[in-house]
Amino acid sequence: MQHTSPITPINTILPPPFAWIKVSGGSVRLVARGGYLIQPTSFEAQPFAIARYPVTNAQYQAFVDAPNGYTMADWWAYSADARTWRDENPQPQAVPFGSDDAPRTHVTWYEAVAFCQWLSARTGANIRLPNEVEWQRAAQGDDGRQYPWGDEWDANRCHNNTAHSSIGPAPVTTYAGSGDSPFGVADMAGNVWEWCATRWSTGDNELAGDDVRVLRGGSWFDSVMGFFQVTARQSWNPDVTSDLRGFRLVMDLT
Numbered sequence: 369m370q371h372t373s374p375i376t377p378i379n380t381i382l383p384p385p386f387a388w389i390k391v392s393g394g395s396v397r398l399v400a401r402g403g404y405l406i407q408p409t410s411f412e413a414q415p416f417a418i419a420r421y422p423v424t425n426a427q428y429q430a431f432v433d434a435p436n437g438y439t440m441a442d443w444w445a446y447s448a449d450a451r452t453w454r455d456e457n458p459q460p461q462a463v464p465f466g467s468d469d470a471p472r473t474h475v476t477w478y479e480a481v482a483f484c485q486w487l488s489a490r491t492g493a494n495i496r497l498p499n500e501v502e503w504q505r506a507a508q509g510d511d512g513r514q515y516p517w518g519d520e521w522d523a524n525r526c527h528n529n530t531a532h533s534s535i536g537p538a539p540v541t542t543y544a545g546s547g548d549s550p551f552g553v554a555d556m557a558g559n560v561w562e563w564c565a566t567r568w569s570t571g572d573n574e575l576a577g578d579d580v581r582v583l584r585g586g587s588w589f590d591s592v593m594g595f596f597q598v599t600a601r602q603s604w605n606p607d608v609t610s611d612l613r614g615f616r617l618v619m620d621l622t
Contacts, residue, residue: 376491382427389506396413403580422472423472427472438482443486446575460474462474464611471614476609499573500601508599515596516553527588535588537611540555557598558587562585562616580606585600586600
């Protein structure tokens with residue numbers, strides 16, 4: 369979706385907290401095998417902007433409540449499978465717990481993409497899900513670190529369950545500053561696994577189809593430190609929801 373009209377600030381559409389973080393282009397090495405990735409492989413990421421935080425309950429609810437939002441067929445037209453899913457599921461799932469500023473969970477990959485389509489039309493920008501190369505670039509930077517904040521595990525820098533005490537996602541600003549990536553992006557370890565555009569089986573980022581999609585980042589439920597490493601990868605069906613999964617936005621800079 370290409371736009372040539374002036375960009376409308378996203379803060380006039382969505383409630384806070386929201387900020388774009390510019391990420392420079394650079395090399396990214398994916399090392400966790402699975403799906404299309406049969407061996408460690410390096411990729412080049414082009415410059416892009418990424419949301420500092422995952423999409424919150426309140427921000428997603430703006431899409432649900434808008435007269436031209438969730439119920440409008442235009443935002444599901446990117447895929448025949450998305451349209452079919454939407455016809456069979458006319459209402460979004462309720463969030464069982466979590467404050468307005470907690471990450472939105474119980475959202476399918478189809479719904480996350482529809483949200484991006486809506487915001488793109490509202491703002492005049494190309495807003496989308498990150499592909500997994502972009503996600504890792506934003507989380508890791510240039511020095512090959514293991515976690516967004518460095519090479520050493522620190523349970524106090526992200527929302528995790530290594531102490532077996534976490535129940536549900538935390539507000540997205542909880543670890544801002546202490547757990548940020550080299551670019552200043554928050555919550556890239558823990559809280560919720562984040563949907564990426566990337567197809568698990570092929571590695572491309574086409575929106576059509578019902579392909580399994582990549583997830584990144586670890587969640588509040590996870591107690592294995594390896595899940596919070598910036599290289600950790602998971603996958604899930606695009607029509608399945610969970611209180612462990614959410615998403616964040618990327619905006620094209622050109």
